[in-house]
Amino acid sequence: MSVLVTGGAGYIGSHVVRLLQNRGDEVVVVDDFSTGLAERLGDATQIHLNLASTDAVEVLGDVIREYGVTAVVHLAARKQVGQSVEQPEEYYRQNVGGMANLLSAMRENSVDRLVFSSSAATYGMPDVPAVTEDLECRPINPYGETKLIGEWMAADSARAWGLRHANLRYFNVAGAGWPDLADTAVLNLVPIVFAAIRDGRAPKVFGDDYATPDGSCVRDYVHVLDLAEAHLAALDYLDRDERTETTFNVGTGTGSSVFEVIDQIRRATGQDFEIEVSPRRAGDPPYLCADVSRIEATLGWKAKNGLAEIIDSAWAAEASAS
Numbered sequence: 001m002s003v004l005v006t007g008g009a010g011y012i013g014s015h016v017v018r019l020l021q022n023r024g025d026e027v028v029v030v031d032d033f034s035t036g037l038a039e040r041l042g043d044a045t046q047i048h049l050n051l052a053s054t055d056a057v058e059v060l061g062d063v064i065r066e067y068g069v070t071a072v073v074h075l076a077a078r079k080q081v082g083q084s085v086e087q088p089e090e091y092y093r094q095n096v097g098g099m100a101n102l103l104s105a106m107r108e109n110s111v112d113r114l115v116f117s118s119s120a121a122t123y124g125m126p127d128v129p130a131v132t133e134d135l136e137c138r139p140i141n142p143y144g145e146t147k148l149i150g151e152w153m154a155a156d157s158a159r160a161w162g163l164r165h166a167n168l169r170y171f172n173v174a175g176a177g178w179p180d181l182a183d184t185a186v187l188n189l190v191p192i193v194f195a196a197i198r199d200g201r202a203p204k205v206f207g208d209d210y211a212t213p214d215g216s217c218v219r220d221y222v223h224v225l226d227l228a229e230a231h232l233a234a235l236d237y238l239d240r241d242e243r244t245e246t247t248f249n250v251g252t253g254t255g256s257s258v259f260e261v262i263d264q265i266r267r268a269t270g271q272d273f274e275i276e277v278s279p280r281r282a283g284d285p286p287y288l289c290a291d292v293s294r295i296e297a298t299l300g301w302k303a304k305n306g307l308a309e310i311i312d313s314a315w316a317a318e319a320s321a322s
């Protein structure tokens, strides 16, 4: 298989690239390197391109033909929720515009397999302990909206010209499959706590009065290597004649609270740091955890790693970087 991976220089994409290469697939990465790092890619072919640029359809078409691309994993996106609230046009331009260009190039060149990086942000603030894919999506920020629109675009392309697609709704991604593929962005809980430890600050916890067992928010943390494997399972699924589903939660099905994550970080780092409890943030539901029955039953994929492995691998990657 020859797979085009958009956003392959990113944190998650670089794991997908490495797994595809390890199983012998040809890989071409298209990335604008806005947050991606070339050194994550080893000898993978790299094309420097912003998917939202005016010449993207033409360049993608050339790439597809030159490398005989037969399937696409589309991870390239801007992903900062707060920034998406401040600059919604830019998020629509990059995430929706970029996907429109990608779909045009795929259609024009008869590439009909797409695995799309969606997000649990499509659900918004669900009032249930574990969400199934059939729950109505009500994203509460432009970032989540661009992901839901991406799913609609894929569904419309399936109707219009027979695209085969799988939307993977990632929950909270953390850890590192290899020490050189750390999450270097300080946006999610684990890197935020690591950065605070590095700077000798007490990490902030937003809210300890939620209706959860220990008062802090509960999330479903999935190891990035398990998540990357789900992409390979989804690509294989798209080759089947019988396909009953298009959208899959990717999580473990087990929630961990912010305090549990912090305890695991204390254990892994051997540092007994203090925390600072701040008021709740707007837009944080008490629980956001995946019901994973569909992906387990349909793709035969199941997360192998739990919270301890996630934190240990993240800390090993952090330690090797410093």
Ligand SMILES: NC(=O)c1ccc[n+]([C@@H]2O[C@H](COP(=O)([O-])OP(=O)(O)OC[C@H]3O[C@@H](n4cnc5c(N)ncnc54)[C@H](O)[C@@H]3O)[C@@H](O)[C@H]2O)c1
Pocket: 006, 007, 008, 009, 010, 011, 012, 013, 030, 031, 032, 033, 034, 035, 036, 037, 049, 050, 051, 052, 074, 075, 076, 077, 078, 079, 094, 095, 098, 117, 118, 119, 120, 170, 171, 172, 173, 174, 188
């Ligand atoms: N990290 C998470 O917890 C999480 C959760 C849910 C969904 N996602 C989604 O997974 C995908 C990958 O996320 P990540 O955490 O690896 O982020 P990342 O920022 O590390 O990776 C994104 C990659 O896409 C590239 N990129 C961004 N916009 C582009 C554009 N317009 N054209 C070409 N390249 C572009 C970046 O340079 C980067 O290499 C994103 O679509 C993100 O929305 C991530």
